[in-house]
Structures are given as structure tokens and as C-alpha cells.
Amino acid sequence: MSDLGVLTNVTGLKHVAVREYVRGLISGAEVGAPAPSERELVQRFGVARMTVRQAIDALVAEGLLERIPGKGTYVARPRTRVGALRGYTEEMQARGMLAESQTLIARIEKAGPGIARVLNLTEGDPVIHWKRLRRADATPMCIEDAFLSEVLLPGFLQSGTPTSLYDALRRRGLHPSFAEDSITADVATGEEAEMLEVPVGSPVLRVARRAVCGDKIVEVSRATYRADRFTMWVQFAGEGAEA
Template identity: 55%
Template sequence: MDGCHFIHTRPVARTVGEQRVESPKLKYVQVRDHLRGLLADADPGMAVPSERELVQQFGVARMTVRQAVDALVAEGLLERSPGRGTFVAEPTLPATGIQGFTEDMRRRGLDTDSTTVLARVEKANGGIARALGLTAGDPVIHWKRVRRADGAAICIEDTYLNEVMLPGFLQAAMPASLYAVLDRRALRPTWAEDVFTAALATAEEAALLGIEAGEPVLQISRRALHRNRPIAVSRSVYVAGLHSAHVQYADL
């Protein structure tokens, strides 16, 4: 690779006396975090080691290395060039658009996964119908999930979607990111209204989040629209001690 600099890596395990001590983190998280630390001072276009070299250096499986690199590609820190290798990506401007849970957590350097509690078509009640600009009784998609970041339950996300605008949504495998699906369908929200409320966890919420009933939680109710057409309304319940909201204002 003419003209390319190369990033060198070292395994993340450390030695105490004669005993080798591994980090309690998942192996791919170790590789990912170590690579992310190296990227902080790397120039765009610098090549990163091949999967085979990373496997040898970290003593892990190729799939583990690939998972770590995939996470950094998803974050926009690395980019792959077929037939050439993987390189440090050009910096991008901070996202100013509306972000979903997956994008928000990735921006914070966390991996996400979800468990679907409920996914079905229902008849919209009066409140959901008004929020989505529908008539009571119209079909809506009801999708409820427990969302996790780096393995820890962060929130319960209860979402209603305009079924007419998302045909076939429930026939495919449930996606990791709703906003990614909306992007592909050219329906990404262009503006949203959020309402923040302090509350106490119900017994059901506590069971799903692994906390005690009555513990403080943060509720965020969102109505998301594509241009002037409502796409989704949701209510998210966050573990209060594991989430903070950052809001910026501008005098336009």
C-alpha cells in the first residue's frame, strides 16, 4: 500500500507477577476499545492491521476481530476498501439530525442490542391515532423492546408506527435500528417533539430493566415526523442512573 502509514497494535492483556490477567470485558470489546484508543491520534487514510494480524496479536478468533472492526466501521471511525484493506476514515461533521437509540449509543462508543417484547399490528386508540394523524381504529404497528448498551439494560422503548407507510415491516426480521429502516425507505424523521418526565418504575418496567419497583426512571415521549407527516410515536423508560440527555439550543 504505497503512501500509506500503518497502525501497530498490542494485545490488551496485562501481566501481574507471573500471572496473565484478562480484562473482564468481552473479547471483541477489548479489541474494539484498544483500536478506538489508537485511532484517536491516527491520520485519515492510515491502514489498520489485517484481520489475520489482529487475530495473532490478540489471540482471539477471526470472528471476534471482525466484530470489533465492524463496530468501528459502523461508528464511522474505519472504512473498508475492497481488495486494499481497512483504513482510518475521514472525520465527519457531528450529527445534527434526529437520532434514535442505536445511533445515540454508538456516538457514545457503546454497542447495542435489543429484545423484542411485542411486535404486532393493532387498532389505534384515540390518543395514538391523533398523534399519528390517523382515525381511531386504523392499523398501527406496535413494537416494544428492551434496549441494552454494552450488555446493560438501559431502557424500554414502546413505539407505534403508521402501518400504511411501512408495508411489510413485520414480515422481515426485526431490525437493530428503526431509524436505519426509515432511512432506507426515505422516511427518516426530519423533526421531532420530545417530552421528558421524571417517574417511578412500575413493577413491569422494573422486571424488564432489572431494577426495583419504585426506583426513579426517566420517561421520554417522542412524536417523530418526516416533513409534516407523523411517522412514529414512542415512549421510552430509561434507568435514571444510566442515562443523561444533552439538549442544545440556538437563537435562529
Template identity: 70%
Template sequence: MDELLVTEGRALKHVQVREYVRTLVTGAAPGSPAPSERELVHRFGVARMTVRQAMDALVVEGLLERIPGRGTFVARPRRAASRLTSFTEEMARRGLLAESQTLLARREQAGPGVARALNLTEGDAVIHWRRLRRADGVPMCLEDAYLNEVLIPGFLQSGMPTSLYDALEVRGLRPTWAEDSINADIASADEAQLLEVDPGVPVLRHSRRGLVGEKIIEVSRTVYRADRYTMWLQVGAEG
């Protein structure tokens, strides 16, 4: 979407219409009517095809929904996926209060595994952040996050945030997509102690590589208590 760059100076008409409708529509309740195409034709003095081009973009985006013979309406929010959810957000959606206890937050030299995952050279500086995460007070998972220090200078000095994804977002580095792997295993003695379970109980191991475009931002390894956590996913494209 490089139209934004063009916007200063002489904005394209369909972009003007699109952004006008977007401002009307963001925050509106799903099902609210958007302006009709012909109304926008009169308001902007453009051809109907131009209006349709603008509206098409918003429909593809999932913001609007057309109903023939009735009108155009604010769509119900799309099925997940347009945004990677953080642990904090995920717990909130389940009605649980997320808490986070930092066990470790320091600069380290990347080991071989982390270096490969972050596409760095072994020994490069990375930020290692280890947290025990609780939901409604009960340990839920143990997370080790690794960040490429070059991309996030001064991260450790800025005071550790509550939500990693929020902190990345303000830097424009919130991952937009991720490569995940998920496996089942048995809790080690150390993990069991921190998670307050018996050693040998089943756990879910989740590895994530979070990216913005082609840039690898974050690599994390999380071990979840299987008795407390089931992962939910929505996969696949919209029909």
C-alpha cells in the same frame, strides 16, 4: 430545493458550481481548503457573483466556512440537530454497544392516545414494536414504538431491523424533526422487572412524535433508567 428537478435538462449555473464543490468537499477533512472563488470563475466561465451564490448556499448549509483573506474551507461538522439520532447511534457516540431485544412486534388497533398522536382514527391499524434496549449488556430503557401501517406497508414481514431509523431511512421516512416531551417518574413493577431495578426507582419518561415534513411517521414512549441514562441535548439556533 426543487433545483434537483430542474437539473435534468438545463442545470442552472450556480447549481452546477454548487454541486461540483459539494462533491469535492464531502468526505474531505474539516479545514481542508475548497477551491477559491476566482478559480471556480475560470473553471466554469461564469461571473464571480454566480460562484458566490453557489458558495453561499454551502456556507448556509454549514458545509463550508469562509475566512476573509485566507480562503474557503470545509467547516467542522455542525452542532448536532441536523439529524435525529437513533438509540443505536447515540450509544455508539458514548462508546457503548447497543443491543435490542424485541418483546413485541405486531399489528394492533390504535388506542385513543396513539391514534391522536399519529393523527389516525381509533381502531386504525398500527405497528407496535416493543423493545428492551441494553448498552454494554445492561438494560437502559424500554421502548414502545408505534408506526402508521399505511405509510410502511409490509414492515413486519420484512424482518425486524436493528435500527428503526435505518429501516425508515431506506424508505425515505426517517424523521427529520420531532416533538418530544420528557418527564420524571417512578418505575412501575413491570418496568422495574424488565429494567432489572427495584420498583420505585426514578426513571425518565420520554415521548416522541417523529415527523418528515408534516407527515407523522413514528410515535414512541420510552422509559429510561435514571441511574444509567442522562439525556443530552443541543438546543437553539446557530449564532
């Protein structure tokens, strides 16, 4: 899959540009400060109103903005966050399973326009492309395709690939502080079915992730999980609840 194809699965390019622009504007703003209007954003970016709405919806879902009917959209009071941000190795350990990985691709590539935009790089900058078949208790669990900024992680592949990406990021002071996942249901392609050891057309879950550390985007990835082996748990807390 091309870098643009991977990125399209991670998130739509146009609404990401709008979303990150608004995120930057409201960063540090007081609770109740107004967000840019949809009309202003449509004119600035030359995109459809639906694209702007999608960007604002994402920030509302994150808890950064809130809509007040009849008034507008404003900077929201910070929410209590629940759940732990974990990489695959940590997630499998938490489930009492032994995580293993087989590297399929580990190389430096030139960032195409899609990956460059999401990783906040210039087109042609070096990126680390790391694709792995990931097992749990010796049975295939998922195929994970990740792109990382070589600018942030110089020499990342020089001594071989690490066992855990998030452990490696932690050692460099770049463990993600926030991530957003996009989850869709699909069926396995022929290539995926062969690697995951399931029949062609078996149900899979596709999890696209964008992870950041502070203001640095450290990971853009897409993982395809066997739906018969993997259940995604999401925790929620009501307003005012303590994590």
C-alpha cells in the same frame, strides 16, 4: 397501557389538535404574520383558554411563533437548530456503547382513537406496535414502546424486525426530519424494575417522542430509561449563532 394512555403521556390530545391546526395555518406564512388569537381558537375548538395557551406555548418553544408583549403572537424568524436527531442505536453508538434490543411486542393492531389522532389516521386503521427492551453494553438501558403507521410502512414486520428503526425509516425515505421529546422524572413500576434490573421505585426518565418526516407523522413512542445509566444532553444556541 392502552393506546390512549400512551398518547396521553406523549402529549395532551386537546392541545395537540389546536397546535397542529395552528401549525398548518402558519406553514409558509411570512415572518411577522399574526397567529390566530386565543379567543378565536377557544371558540373554534370549544376548549379552555389554558389548553389554547399550552398549544401556542409549544409552537413558541419550537421557534415557529413569537410573543410580542402588548401586541400579540406572530410568525417568528426561523431559528438555527442545533443537535442531531438520532434513534437509540445511533445515540448509543455516539456514546461509545454497543446497542442491543430484545423485542417484547411486534404486531399489527387497530388504532384506537388516541393513537389514530396523533398518527393522523382513522380509528381502526392498522398500526405497528413495537415494544423493545433496549440494552447498552449488555446491560438494560430502557424500555421503548413505539407505534408506527402501517399505512406508511406496509409490510414492515414481514421479514422480522429491523435492528434500527431509524435506519429502516431511512431506507424507505421516511427518516424523521423533526421530533419533539417530552421528558419527565418518575420511579420504576414493579414490571419496569424487573426488566431494567433495578429495585422497585428506582428513579427513571420517561421520554415521549413524536417524530415527523415532512408532513408525515412516522413515530409516536414512549421510552423509560434507567436514570442511573442515562443522561440527557440538550444543546442550545443564542440568536444568530451558527450550528
